[in-house]
Structures are given as structure tokens and as C-alpha cells.
Amino acid sequence: MNADLGELLREGIERATAGERLGPGLAGQARQRHHRRALTVRAAAVTSTAAAATAAVLAATIGTGGSPQPGAQTTAYVVGHTERALAAAERGSLIERVTATLPGMIARVGAVAVVVPAPRKVTPSVRKRDTRFLSSLPIVRTTSWSYRGQTRVKGFAPGGRLAIDLGPAAPTRPGGPRPARGIIAVDPNTGKWYHRLHMSPTFGIGRLTCGNQGLDWTAAGGGQLAPAEWTALISKALSCRLFQAAGHQQVGGVDALRLTATPRLLRELHGVAADIGPAVTLWVNPKTFLPVRLVLSPRERADFGWLKPTTANLATLRVTVPAGLHQVRLPAHARLMWAVKSAHSR
């Protein structure tokens, strides 16, 4: 009996592994990791004896105003500065504006849906009959503004027509009473506006931790990456050292610093997000170290802008309902979701 079971196990493993080939780059990756580890070990070994010398060199560098020359900036230098710049922006020093183009092959990417969960069900389901698209038009481009946990998103249909405008409601009159909490959505094409909405559980980028070999995604929840979460993912990937410096490049009139995703990050992104290309590149401003552009695939990219939190700029975070629109009140448990509908499924 054991022999039979063992034979079946052998056949099962043969079937499960049939056709699997070892990638050609594995030895090279192992050598790189070995190299990095060797450097770390060597650095640790010399740290204690070289502390005085390091201090002297540092003092000399500061004294001469020395900083890494353009083109010679190391990954650690660029990544460290970018991390700090993003952290400062997140603390409220700047409003983040992201204009994202979405893959044209997918008809309803970014369409906003309300998902009504079954009673007592914690996790919203995405059953078709429970889903209502708030945007009557497909969305191919979004512009979002984020500041201190508040996000406004405008979705645009092909041709640039506004398809949906959602975010915190603006006061009914300037300086008027604070509107109710929650967010509203306006579809100018159907003449409807919806209130009030709550965000669905997000992917949980903030819960990710850096594992020894990349991001530990087991801590993340389910759900999809919302557009505003890409910045959080960039921050997390930077802190886990999953981007590497790759020189300079002109982007949007700026001689931006170029960072490329490591093979490990690429592999991990391919696991969570559809349509990620063979390379993921991030450009950061060499003066502010804030992201300028993120390219996820030949068809999907995000352009970043960073605005001072002036009164005028803060007003862009709020949605004003145009006069004459019909209000639709949604169930209290309605949740906002970024629904993805491929062209083939519609």
C-alpha cells in the first residue's frame, strides 16, 4: 500500500513539475546577492575600527560642501532622499497630484462601483448583481489629488470627457457649514450625484513589511490597488530597497534621476497587478527627490505633481455638485471600489 502511494506521489510530482525550466538568470542573481552579502559582511567587519576615519572623512566632505556628483549618485543616496521627500509630503507638506493613464485594452478600468455586501458580511463581495457603476462612461485616465488621507479623483472617458468626479464634498457656499463626512460622486453625464460613500478596504500597502528578499505581501489584505496607493507602494518599495539607480533622463523638461525596479519587485508586481510591463521605471526630481513619473507598462503611467497646501490648492480636494443634478442616496453600507472590467468580459 505504501509503495502504491509512493508511486502515485512520484507520478504526481512528475506531473506537477513537467515542463518547468530553471530561468537562465538564476546564477547571476545568486552571485549578485552573494556579492551584496559579502560587502555587508566586510563593511560590518571594518566598521568598528574605521569609525574615527569615517568621521574624519565625513567632516572633510561637509567642510568642502561635497555631495555626490550628478551621475555618480548611488542607489542608497537617491532612494534615501526620495524616501524622506515622500515621507515629508505624506506628513502634509505637499498635496500630491497624480495623472494616470490606464491601459486602453481594458474598457472599464477605474470605473467606480458601489458594492453592497451581504448582511453581516465583513468583506464586500464583488458579485455582479451587487455592483453599480457610478460612472456611465468608461474611464481611461484619472487625475487624483491626495492630502492627509483625503483623496479626490476625477475620471475621464476617451476624448477627455469627465466621467466621474468623486471626493469629499465642498461646503454648499464659501465658508459655509462643514459638509457631512464621507465622499460623494458626481456623474455629469447622467445628471446624478451619489452620497454618501465610504472607501472599501484597500490593498493595505501600509501593512506590508520588508522581508529578507523583498516585500512580505502576506500582511496585505485583499482587494485591488487603488490609484492613490501607487505612491504608498513606491515608498514601501524604496524602503525595502527594491529600486536601483539607473542614471539620468529627460522627463517633462526635468533631467530626472532614473530608478528601475529590481527583478524581485517586478516579479512581485506581476503577481498582484495585471498589465505590468517587463520594466517598471520611476523618475524623481534631482532637486526635490519627489517622483516625477512612474511607468508601469508601455500603456500605463502616472505623472506626479506636488502642490503647496495653499487655500486655493486645498479647494481642489473637494467636489462641488453642479446645480440641477439629481441626488441618489446610497445604502449606508455601500463601499467604493475600483472595478476592473476587461473588454472581453463586457
Added chain:
Amino acid sequence: MVSRTNRDGSAGGPDTGRLDRLLAERGDHLLHAAIALTENRQDAEDLVQAAVERLLRRRRRVDDLEAYLRRTLYNLAADGWRRQGTWRRRGLLLSSLPGDSAGADAVTTVDLRDALVRALRELPPRQRAVLVLRYWEQLTQAETADLLGCSEGTVKSAASRGLTRLRELTAPWHDPQPHLAQDSARTRETP
């Protein structure tokens, strides 16, 4: 003779070529073993890479690269190695298995094979390593014990316990009808 330098900064010489040749010739087999020992291809590649890294650290003291690599791979797995930044993509491997269009008995057998591989991943790492060595690599108890650095008695008991557990985990495939009947009865009793 031209002296080369590896990317790791050390003199390359024959080591680099030997390792590349070894991976070209035996890499697939090592990957297959790693897939059986881990949960998916991603983890399997990382396990192979971890073993290669160990080899790179000790390559000057290793004569038989393949034996060292194989021994390291299995021992890493048996010691509970797992990829730290792991993805959980359970079921991916099995869902991509080719279908079997043979008769009902053949389908049942295929299901049992698949279920066994799935159940293998539920076993403790050392039992899993022992079963893969004994039944997939078809090593003897003595060879398995030598490779894992333990006694034959340990191998024997691990294999026995592992198979018993596999049989428990795949019970529905061995005798599906009684379970189906029980499930139906339970369903009817539920108000």
C-alpha cells in the same frame, strides 16, 4: 591562461564555468525537487537560489558541486527554510496541470496524484523532504539518511508518518462515496 574576475569580485577561473554548466545540465531537476519541496515555482526558484548562494560562499572547499547543491537544497527545505517575502499563490501549480481525458478511474487516479502533491505541502518540512527523496528521487533509506545527515531510523519514521498523514489528507480520493453520502446526510439534517 587568462585570469577572470567574477561579479563577486573573486577570481573566477573554473568555478564560474562549472557552476553555470551544472545549472544548465541539472538546474531543471533541482528546480523540480524545489517545487515539490515548496509551495510554488516562485518559492522553488528562491530555494534553488539560496542553495546556489551557499555554494558560492563555500565553493573553494567544495569538490562535487552537484552533490553539495543537492544536499544544501534538501537540508534547507528540511530545516524549514521558506522564502521570507513569499507570495501566497496556492493552487497555481495544480490548476495549471494538464487535464486527463481518460475514463473515470483514470480521472480518479489523476485526482489522487494531484491531491497527494497538494497534501505533501501540508507536511512538516522534514517529512516532506524525506518523502521527496525516497519516492521521487528514489533513494534508499541509507542514502536519504546520509544526504539529510540523520539516522536511518529517523528517515524510516519520518517516511512512515508522512505517508500516514498523506493517506489521511487524501482520504476522500481513496474512498469518495462514503464521504459524499455523509455530506449529503449532514446537509439534509441542516434546517
